[in-house]
Amino acid sequence: MVEKVWGRDQLPASFKAPSGERIGEIWFEPPAELPQLLVKYLFTSEKLSVQVHPGNHNALDGEAGKEECWFVLHADEGAKLAIGFDEELTSEQIERAARDGSIEGLLTWHDVKAGDVYYLPAGTVHAIGPGLSLVEVQQNSDTTFRLYDYGRPRELHLERALAVADGGPYPAEQMGTSTERGQTLVDGAHFRLDRIEGAPDDQIVSAYRAGLLVLPLEGTVRSIDRDAAACAGECLYAASIDALDFSEAGVTLLTRPAG
Numbered sequence: 001m002v003e004k005v006w007g008r009d010q011l012p013a014s015f016k017a018p019s020g021e022r023i024g025e026i027w028f029e030p031p032a033e034l035p036q037l038l039v040k041y042l043f044t045s046e047k048l049s050v051q052v053h054p055g056n057h058n059a060l061d062g063e064a065g066k067e068e069c070w071f072v073l074h075a076d077e078g079a080k081l082a083i084g085f086d087e088e089l090t091s092e093q094i095e096r097a098a099r100d101g102s103i104e105g106l107l108t109w110h111d112v113k114a115g116d117v118y119y120l121p122a123g124t125v126h127a128i129g130p131g132l133s134l135v136e137v138q139q140n141s142d143t144t145f146r147l148y149d150y151g152r153p154r155e156l157h158l159e160r161a162l163a164v165a166d167g168g169p170y171p172a173e174q175m176g177t178s179t180e181r182g183q184t185l186v187d188g189a190h191f192r193l194d195r196i197e198g199a200p201d202d203q204i205v206s207a208y209r210a211g212l213l214v215l216p217l218e219g220t221v222r223s224i225d226r227d228a229a230a231c232a233g234e235c236l237y238a239a240s241i242d243a244l245d246f247s248e249a250g251v252t253l254l255t256r257p258a259g
């Protein structure tokens, strides 16, 4: 569990937050067999920094590319995500806006609801608003460049952020809902994410023949050959979907690296 200035004192029932701590993130450390993917739960009560991540192509030595996606579990009335800019901006315009704080108003703030999914290509300038619970699936990287933090006394990384930031609007095809997309929420360059109800069908089984991470949102998923099980708020690694028992499953997220 990671404390964050924008985190929450009270987490949903399936998570036990230590009292007196403001938990913003729950990380599931990638298992040795699947080092490419990092899965987190995020809980917000305030805005996250306006930030950007590099891609593999423009990360420097010691940094790592970070593309991510968000699956919205819960959104308070009026909750929003800022992704991309309303209008194309130059690097100089982004820098000026980051320095004087007007960047917040230049971002496109999307109304969100449970079941929405957003894929964030590297370079996308973004901020997560308050009142949200999300599952974040991302490349296993902790490289975040903050452009603006509302005056909070945390470090900014303006120069590196400007070097990788895309000044354009967010492409509509990168967002959707689980109703529109069906089971496969993301099938991208770095990872795949599916949302299934009950047991997996043949198409899902054939897509998950190698290592995967399982996040039950409702119900329980068990590992057949190991003494392990996961329910809501937990994450289970399996070497193949064939090693899992979905007889008590409700709604489950499955994710694996691309390829």
Ligand SMILES: O=P(O)(O)OC[C@H]1O[C@](O)(CO)[C@@H](O)[C@@H]1O
Pocket: 004, 025, 047, 048, 049, 050, 051, 126, 128, 136, 138, 144, 146
């Ligand atoms: O800099 P902040 O505001 O703490 O945000 C960092 C967090 O934002 C995210 O990049 C999500 O946008 C998380 O993966 C990361 O831990």
